[in-house]
Amino acid sequence: xxxxxxxxxxxxxxxxxxxxxxxxxxxxxxxxxxxxxxxxxxxxxxxxxxxxxxxxxxxxxxxxxxxxxxxxxxxxxxxxxxxxxxxxxxxxxxxxxxxxxxxxxxxxxxxxxxxxxxxxxxxxxxxxxxxxxxxxxxxxxxxxxxxxxxxxxxxxxxxxxxxxxxxxxxxxxxxxxxxxxxxxxxxxxxxxxxxxxxxxxxxxxxxxxxxxxxxxxxxxxxxxxxxxxxxxxxxxxxxxxxxxxxxxxxxxxx
Amino acid sequence: xxxxxxxxxxxxxxxxxxxxxxxxxxxxxxxxxxxxxxxxxxxxxxxxxxxxxxxxxxxxxxxxxxxxxxxxxxxxxxxxxxxxxxxxxxxxxxxxxxxxxxxxxxxxxxxxxxxxxxxxxxxxxxxxxxxxxxxxxxxxxxxxxxxxxxxxxxxxxxxxxxxxxxxxxxxxxxxxxxxxxxxxxxxxxxxxxxxxxxxxxxxxxxxxxxxxxxxxxxxxxxxxxxxxxxxxxxxxxxxxxxxxxxxxxxxxxxxxxx
Ligand SMILES: Nc1ncnc2c1ncn2[C@@H]1O[C@H](COP(=O)(O)OP(=O)(O)OP(=O)(O)O)[C@@H](O)[C@H]1O
Ligand SMILES: [Mg+2]
Numbered sequence: 030x031x032x033x034x035x036x037x038x039x040x041x042x043x044x045x046x047x048x049x050x051x052x053x054x055x056x057x058x059x060x061x062x063x064x065x066x067x068x069x070x071x072x073x074x075x076x077x078x079x080x081x082x083x084x085x086x087x088x089x090x091x092x093x094x095x096x097x098x099x100x101x102x103x104x105x106x107x108x109x110x111x112x113x114x115x116x117x118x119x120x121x122x123x124x125x126x127x128x129x130x131x132x133x134x135x136x137x138x139x140x141x142x143x144x145x146x147x148x149x150x151x152x153x154x155x156x157x158x159x160x161x162x163x164x165x166x167x168x169x170x171x172x173x174x175x176x177x178x179x180x181x182x183x184x185x186x187x188x189x190x191x192x193x194x195x196x197x198x199x200x201x202x203x204x205x206x207x208x209x210x211x212x213x214x215x216x217x218x219x220x221x222x223x224x225x226x227x228x229x230x231x232x233x234x235x236x237x238x239x240x241x242x243x244x245x246x247x248x249x250x251x252x253x254x255x256x257x258x259x260x261x262x263x264x265x266x267x268x269x270x271x272x273x274x275x276x277x278x279x280x281x282x283x
Numbered sequence: 284x285x286x287x288x289x290x291x292x293x294x295x296x297x298x299x300x301x302x303x304x305x306x307x308x309x310x311x312x313x314x315x316x317x318x319x320x321x322x323x324x325x326x327x328x329x330x331x332x333x334x335x336x337x338x339x340x341x342x343x344x345x346x347x348x349x350x351x352x353x354x355x356x357x358x359x360x361x362x363x364x365x366x367x368x369x370x371x372x373x374x375x376x377x378x379x380x381x382x383x384x385x386x387x388x389x390x391x392x393x394x395x396x397x398x399x400x401x402x403x404x405x406x407x408x409x410x411x412x413x414x415x416x417x418x419x420x421x422x423x424x425x426x427x428x429x430x431x432x433x434x435x436x437x438x439x440x441x442x443x444x445x446x447x448x449x450x451x452x453x454x455x456x457x458x459x460x461x462x463x464x465x466x467x468x469x470x471x472x473x474x475x476x477x478x479x480x481x482x483x484x485x486x487x488x489x490x491x492x493x494x495x496x497x498x499x500x501x502x503x504x505x506x507x508x509x510x511x512x513x514x515x516x517x518x519x520x521x522x523x524x525x526x527x528x529x530x531x532x533x534x535x536x537x538x539x540x541x
Contacts, residue, residue, distance in 0.1 A: 097438045114438045116431050124453045124530040136449055137441035167533035185439050 046189055046221040047073040047096055047112075052105030053246070054091055065091045067246035069105075075188070076219040080232035082275060083242030089225040090117060092247070093191040096223060110221070112189035117197070119178040121166040127177050128153055128162045134185035152180050156210070172203040176210070183214070189221045196231065208234055212260055229275045233268050234261050241278040251278035320500035325507060328500035335489065336501075340508055342485040346402060346474045347512070350409025354470070355463055357410065358417030362455070363447075365418070366425040383415050387473065391480035400481040408477035413466035417459060424458025425451050457531050460524040467516045471509050 054066040065088035073079040083089050094100050097112045113134065121130045129136075131153060132145030140148075153162055156176050166174055175195055182190055195211070196204040208231055215222060226232050232239045233255055241251040253275055261268050301322045308321035316324060329336065361379075365372045387408055394404035428451050436446040478487030486505040493502035525532060 094434070097434075099434050099437060112438065114435060116435055118431070120429065120432055120435060122432075122450070122453070123533070124528070133449065134439040137436055137439035137445050139445065165530050165533060167530065187438075191438075 044075075045072040045108075046075045046110040047071070047079075047223060048106070048108040049092070049096065050106040052092075052095060052102040052107060054088065054095065054100070054103050055246075064246035066095075066102075066248065068248045069242070070249055071223075071240055073189075073221050073223060075221050078215060078222040078224060078235060078237045080224045080226060080236030080239045081242060082226055082229050082232045082239060082279065083247055084244045084279065085227060087242045087245045088247035089227075089242065090193055093193050093223060093225055096189070097191050110189050111187040112191050112223075113182045113185035113187040115179055115182040115190065115192045115195055117193040119166070119174045119198075121174055121177060121181075123166055126163045126165055127158055127169060127173070130166065130177050131180040131184060133181050149180065149184060152184065153177075156180065156214075170203075171199050172207060175199065175207060179211070179214075183218065183220075187220075189223070192222060192224045194226055195224070197227065204228075204231075209260065211235060216259070229272050229279065230263055230268075232275065233271045234263060239271070239275055241275055251275070253278070317497045317499055320503050324500040325503045328498075328504040329507065332501050332504060336486070336504060336508060339484055339486050339489050339505070340512070343471075343474050343478070343487065343509070344512060346405040346409055346477065346485065347470050347516075349402070350406045350474065351413060351463065351466060351470050351516075353406060353410040354414035354466055355417055355459070358414035358462065358466075359421055359459055361414070362418050362421035362425060362459075365422050366451070372422075379415060379418060382411065385411075387412070387476040388480070391477060394477075395481035400483075405474060405477040405482065405485070409470045409473040412473035413470040416465035416469070417462035420458040420462035420465070421455050424455035427458075428454045456528055457524070460520060460528070464517055464520050467520060468513050471513045475509065 049069060049071040052066055052069045053064070055062050055064045057063075069088065069092060071079065071081070071092070081089055081092065091100070093114060095102055095107045096109045097114045098107075098109070099114070122133065125133070128146050128149050129142070131149040132140075132142075135145040135148055136142065150162065153159060158173060158176060161169060161173060166177070169177065175198075179192070179195060182192070196207045199207060212235060224232070224235055229239075233253075236255055239253040239255060240249050241253070242248065243250045251274075253271055255271055257265070257267055257271075263269075305321050305323065308316050308319060311319075320328070361375070365375060390408060390411070391404065394407055398404040398407065432450055433446060436450060441449070474485065475487035475490065478485040479491050482488050486509055489505045490502040493499065493505070
């Protein structure tokens with residue numbers, strides 16, 4: 030037990046639970062070399078929500094896969110606590126019910142089915158999925174599928190959540206609902222979150238900080254603090270102002 | 284109403300073909316009917332030889348069913364092994380393909396020499412002609428699993444075995460069923476050819492005996508039974524698939540397999 034206190038200062042120091050330093054990553058394709066990331070840096074303190082916005086193809090998914098340890102960087106350094114990924118497409122298993130999909134991370138660790146269901150059930154109920162516990166993904170709405178997919182990532186029990194455009198595929202109304210919902214969850218279940226999105230407003234509503242990325246090869250071009258209380262309204266002038274700032278950094282003229 | 288509309292075309296086509304066949308034999312005369320019996324003669328044979336046909340059908344059915352079971356087990360295990368070992372894939376695939384080019388006629392005497400004249404050599408022939416489609420479709424199913432799903436399982440710290448159990452195995456089942464459906468048709472042919480060597484029972488044997496005795500109608504009756512058997516097996520597999528893999532048939536459950 031002598032080792033135990035050693036963990037304390039790590040937390041007290043506020044050491045980052047994710048640290049990406051000057052990372053570059055390229056892919057060899059049939060049409061030649063594609064530089065996905067070049068000199069990308071990012072850090073996230075424990076329980077911080079860092080939103081990453083960037084144009085399509087700028088290496089956002091690649092960044093998350095690096096953080097999750099799914100691929101190595103070509104150069105630079107990636108340090109991160111155990112991270113669970115919520116993939117860009119929901120990737121629910123068509124043969125499993127909502128509850129079994131939500132509990133997949135537990136099953137992957139060898140937790141027996143009944144126990145995994147017990148763990149997932151209260152969450153499904155909390156997220157309004159109680160009537161659909163035994164429904165297969167094909168018969169769930171897009172918003173429900175995203176919630177199940179998020180739950181699956183949450184139930185993996187990792188301190189870091191890597192969320193890849195969790196609401197991109199949803200219609201505007203459902204997306205707003207889901208953003209509010211995600212804010213709620215993170216309040217009661219704080220994790221370090223890297224939230225990738227191409228929706229600047231979403232980034233400002235949900236993030237403690239917003240990292241704006243350049244077009245490919247991606248790197249951080251601007252870091253915007255969002256020192257606003259939650260829940261945030263998109264009509265709040267402060268939110269609007271930060272959104273404009275991020276848009277300008279993206280190179281979009283307002 | 285819907286049901287009638289769906290089955291009507293098949294029924295009409297069948298009646299038309301049978302009618303044409305009947306007419307054709309009628310025009311050709313009675314000598315010709317010794318080679319190609321008319322449908323009514325086949326029907327007659329089905330009735331008068333029913334005892335003989337039934338007892339021999341049981342023999343063939345046993346060979347086919349056991350052969351398919353063996354083929355499914357072997358084919359599935361082989362597909363899994365090939366999936367896990369690229370080396371085995373490269374080593375075994377050419378041989379698997381080659382095995383399908385070996386005519387049963389060549390094989391049957393050797394098998395009779397090794398395994399005698401009982402059920403076993405026939406079962407081996409049936410399994411040999413039908414395991415290939417199961418290997419191919421199951422391997423394809425295993426390989427077609429979304430790589431992003433495998434990545435997801437890695438972030439969940441899933442072992443290779445658990446990833447296989449939870450993701451790859453269920454994903455490969457529709458392919459395995461498709462393979463088994465293809466196997467059903469060829470397995471019946473396999474059984475018939477197997478019975479042409481070293482056997483004294485089974486519908487294949489009945490056909491072999493009937494032809495030189497100028498009892499073509501009896502041979503054709505055996506063929507009718509074999510066809511119906513294949514159709515029944517195919518339908519049964521389809522039913523089993525619907526029960527076992529209901530998600531494949533859900534609204535947005537993507538493509539439906541054959
Ligand atoms: N495994 C790979 N092989 C080859 N090229 C890849 C691979 N992964 C990513 N790329 C390329 O790297 C670039 C960045 O891809 P990435 O998926 O990270 O972008 P993204 O920002 O997530 O895009 P989007 O907003 O469309 O999701 C793209 O040009 C992509 O084609
Ligand atoms: Mg992406």
